[in-house]
Amino acid sequence: MNQKKYCFILLLIFLTSCNIIQTKKEQIAIPEIHKGTQGIELEFLPNLPPSELYEENYFEVLLKISNKGATDAQKGMLVMGAEEQQIDLDADPDYRFDLKGKSVFNPEGTYILKQFKAKVRPLIPQISQYTTSITSTACYPYKTKTTTNICIDTDITGIVRSKPCKPSKRTFAGGQGAPVAVTSVEPKMLTHEDDTKIRPEFEIKIQNLGPGKAIKKEYIYDACIGNPVGQQGQKIWDVIEVKATLSDMELTCKPETNILTKEGTTLICTLHEGIDKSAGTYLAPLSIEIDYGYLNKEVKKINIKRLEQNI
Numbered sequence: 001m002n003q004k005k006y007c008f009i010l011l012l013i014f015l016t017s018c019n020i021i022q023t024k025k026e027q028i029a030i031p032e033i034h035k036g037t038q039g040i041e042l043e044f045l046p047n048l049p050p051s052e053l054y055e056e057n058y059f060e061v062l063l064k065i066s067n068k069g070a071t072d073a074q075k076g077m078l079v080m081g082a083e084e085q086q087i088d089l090d091a092d093p094d095y096r097f098d099l100k101g102k103s104v105f106n107p108e109g110t111y112i113l114k115q116f117k118a119k120v121r122p123l124i125p126q127i128s129q130y131t132t133s134i135t136s137t138a139c140y141p142y143k144t145k146t147t148t149n150i151c152i153d154t155d156i157t158g159i160v161r162s163k164p165c166k167p168s169k170r171t172f173a174g175g176q177g178a179p180v181a182v183t184s185v186e187p188k189m190l191t192h193e194d195d196t197k198i199r200p201e202f203e204i205k206i207q208n209l210g211p212g213k214a215i216k217k218e219y220i221y222d223a224c225i226g227n228p229v230g231q232q233g234q235k236i237w238d239v240i241e242v243k244a245t246l247s248d249m250e251l252t253c254k255p256e257t258n259i260l261t262k263e264g265t266t267l268i269c270t271l272h273e274g275i276d277k278s279a280g281t282y283l284a285p286l287s288i289e290i291d292y293g294y295l296n297k298e299v300k301k302i303n304i305k306r307l308e309q310n311i
Contacts, residue, residue, distance in 0.1 A: 179210020
């Protein structure tokens with residue numbers, strides 16, 4: 001009898017501990033990596049450089065370069081700029097960096113610190129103080145990726161009354177872990193030249209929700225250092241490349257050259273080969289990938305004072 005009681009108590013303890021473990025597992029939240037509108041972010045650390053300096057003083061600049069997006073940034077470029085008449089800045093003219101993006105194990109992304117030395121040049125005799133600035137510019141290739149389940153309904157005549165889903169417009173707030181974001185997708189089921197099929201079509205809207213500017217990928221480095229980019233009349237800025245697939249079937253998207261206006265851009269992506277009507281109504285993954293170059297800046301203003309005012 002005592003042995004039975006002992007076994008029962010052990011079993012009860014085991015079941016209770018399993019339940020506690022299970023409860024703890026259920027409470028663990030998986031970070032939403034593909035969320036947000038950030039990519040590479042630049043930040044001058046406090047007082048580096050100082051907001052106020054006297055002429056002929058030496059000082060340091062410490063810049064934090066962070067990848068807060070969901071894409072790894074490879075071969076990014078950092079360009080530092082200053083008014084040469086007032087600040088002598090010792091900076092690499094072509095500093096490259098690689099930074100991994102956010103992940104489940106590192107939801108904050110990665111960063112590096114870059115240090116520069118500088119000196120304030122003398123003011124001209126006619127002025128007692130002068131406001132100038134140091135500018136940091138990050139230029140890098142980036143991607144936006146998103147996948148969403150879309151209802152595919154091959155019964156476009158509405159013969160079947162009871163269906164598992166209905167095609168409807170989907171909107172997305174808060175981005176996908178990158179500055180350029182898909183903001184909405186509207187599916188349409190259209191007739192096909194083959195009577196046994198339907199033709200899915202998707203209206204996809206994309207916007208630049210970040211603080212910087214998109215550019216055609218092959219021109220990011222020239223634009224970063226101020227070289228002339230593109231031929232006369234050629235569109236370079238705000239140009240993105242878009243690919244879309246439905247259940248791994250590639251869609252044809254128009255227009256082929258996508259230009260982001262202030263309100264964004266709209267693409268029509270179509271599966272021309274169609275889907276057999278026998279497939280019925282079901283959910284299918286729609287994947288969208290956007291490729292682009294991106295530039296954003298951070299500026300630190302500095303007030304320079306004449307040295308004699310401090311004597």
